[in-house]
Amino acid sequence: MQETRARVLDRIAAGPVGGPQIAEDLGISRAAVWKHVEALRAAGFEIDSAEAGYELISIPEFGGPAVEFGLDAPYEVEYHETIDSTNARARDLAVDGRANVVVLADAQTGGRGRLDRGWSSPSGGIWLSILSRPQVPPAQAPAYTLAAAVATTRAVREAGVDASIKWPNDVLVGDRKLAGILTEMEGEADRVSWLVVGIGINANVDAADLPTDRPVTTVREEVGDVDRRELTQSLLAAFHELTVDLQQVLPAWRKLSSTLGQRVRVETPGEEIVGDAVDVRFPGSLVVETAEGTREVTAGDCEHLRPADP
């Protein structure tokens, strides 16, 4: 949202206020105030003009200005009703030199998961990609993936969904997938140029609208429809706060993970590892105690077999 428009909105949200007062406070013309109010109304903000001045009646359910308004994170939000892929759009913005932009969509037509797997993204979900340019080596990228899983799990738990994280970044309810994360990046060998963290949450959609061969669930199935604006803001604020200092990520992840303490099978690109998942290490590898000794697994598909023997 354009900065002056955001300030006009903040003034109106703070209580009924006259147009002339806003104009004076912000050092702009009365005509400019009126134009911003009209633009806000067009974006879905319900603004009354009573005798006491402008008054904010309601905020749109979803969208760029709605998520930016009151957002506790330094992100600009670019909203699309429908887009091919929020990650692809964020990558294009990265190539244009942008940073700290969230691409948000109501529906994706070409959503992707890890390893080029498809990802159904019908209208009503929360499909977003966060573009940032952290000063870290590419080796630390997994920590951002874990931070996204933590932020997502916290946000859906606030909405009443009993979610937990399966290593590294599957957000599940029981064994049903609720949200997925795909981190992409470009950089030199020792520093990231840009990082795009894509998060897809099956929010206000029917599970039947998610054709997949794996068990899935949605926020709607679990607890009914959620305030997507609130959930998105909560997620973005948590992600931002966690990634300001990556040392916070693992302790937070451990608390929300369902993998630690489980007997697991991890399919890595090279081999299959079976053992007890005992810990996670920076930037995000899983420590597995196998019959042959302790292994640290950096990448792979993880399956929970049963709780580990005590």
Add this chain to the structure above:
Amino acid sequence: MQETRARVLDRIAAGPVGGPQIAEDLGISRAAVWKHVEALRAAGFEIDSAEAGYELISIPEFGGPAVEFGLDAPYEVEYHETIDSTNARARDLAVDGRANVVVLADAQTGGRGRLDRGWSSPSGGIWLSILSRPQVPPAQAPAYTLAAAVATTRAVREAGVDASIKWPNDVLVGDRKLAGILTEMEGEADRVSWLVVGIGINANVDAADLPTDRPVTTVREEVGDVDRRELTQSLLAAFHELTVDLQQVLPAWRKLSSTLGQRVRVETPGEEIVGDAVDVRFPGSLVVETAEGTREVTAGDCEHLRPADP
């Protein structure tokens, strides 16, 4: 080089051979053989047509077909007399889905080093970028950078230049820089999509043509002009062989490094570390013994202070 053309060249190089014989062996028309011979001549291959048949008299000094001919590595070589940046071109090829391509140039107009530093690339040097798609996580990218330093150092040593490696990847003669390496990549958090390793060697150029505020040298200054085709082929073969199994990289790097055993100062993004460089660890971090204990440094500018105390 187009595959049939390469096979025609191989036949001619194996000894005088008639056009009809080549046509029969390769299952193509005599007119096609003639066209390939003409194309090879246009690319600088000197081919005699005597009574005994076609005979290879000489190979061009440099260029794509010259480097591909006899190359012991599975790379296609795209040559440019002058290009903005071989890394930029290799990145474009990566976006087009290509793999195992070497972009080679006689001169670059917009060469770059690490951290967006400029890199002078006058005519007569060896400026190349290797595009590959290895099945590894981004965290292993530094090993490719070290492999490039090893391959470059081996190749220039074969040419008689007394070069060694300063951690992580500066190829020096004494304290004068002979070659630089810039690795770029794109990928997901746990797997590389593409990797571009750029290598610039100050080969047959005058040091005076390299405006820089740091000490530099060139192969010409050290030992006189070199056969660039041979050096490039040697480098590419060594890089390919090392990266087939990354476990080979560190032992090879240790043998060629001038950093181990030195007292060093490393400027990292966060702090300055001073101590004795004692080892290198996979995928490429430097182990430094400081007054406060042992540190493992993943990225930074390294300066040799003096040999470490015994």
